[in-house]
Amino acid sequence: MYAEERQQVILERARTEGRVDVAALAEEFAVTTETVRRDLTVLERHGVLRRVHGGAIPVERLGFEPAVAARETVMTDEKRRIAKAALAELPSEGSILLDAGTTTAQLAEIIPAEAELTVVTHSVNIALSLASRPNLTVMLVGGRLRWRTLASVDAWALQALRETYVEVAFMATNGLSVERGLTTPDLAEAMVKQAAIASARRTVLLADHTKVGSDNFARFAELSDVDTLITDTGIDAAVAEEVAGAGPTVLTV
DSSP: OOHHHHHHHHHHHHHHHSOEEHHHHHHHHTOOHHHHHHHHHHHHHTTSEEEETTEEEEGGGGTOOOOHHHHTTSSHHHHHHHHHHHGGGSOSSEEEEEOSSHHHHHHHHHSOTTOOEEEEESBHHHHHHHTTOTTOEEEEOOSEEETTTTEEESHHHHHHHHTOOEEEEEEOOSEEETTTEEEESOHHHHHHHHHHHHTEEEEEEEOOGGGBTOOOSEEEEOGGGOSEEEEOTTSOHHHHHHHHHTSOEEEEO
16 A cells, blocks of 8 residues: 555544544554654645644544645545536536535536536635636635635625525535534634525535534534535445435435
């Protein structure tokens, strides 16, 4: 197993179990504890784990929120598959909303060149990626810019979204669970996400399986507010069934 593959497994294990132990990982991978510690250091530098005595904890469990650059390097293959599947949810015409997030950014990159849509987004990086597309009308929602997510928040953003109506909102989330619904670490961003969902006729949630079972500080929606969840095949089948029972159609890719 290459170091990058091992680090991906370590990250997924930490998110699933809440923490990882150096000695246990060394035994499982048949490597030295120093090798595991180097892996944990790499993951901490990427902003996805926080080292603690004897192991590490995912930043989501500690209330930290990784920046966009850190999240772009995690679950990339799964995010591409999810984004590709989301193309089937695009309307033939009209307007859509793209929430701030790395999977929604993947979707923005692959919107067909011939698509003639109005795209509303409060994500600066998504707006920039679409700015040169002549067939798209890009509406950038203003407000205070959060550097961690490159998303506009607060009153200006909320006011714009209250006056907006779109066919489909493609949403991102930091966590989702049957008990707590959709959650994110920041209250201001949660309010914008809530307004984004309210502005749409349909809501499609794009979330890889590591988000499932993770609860963050601020809730912005119930699962019943979501029409379709597109996730990857790493999701536990029983959990996927529970999620579907709470409202959304669950598609795994």
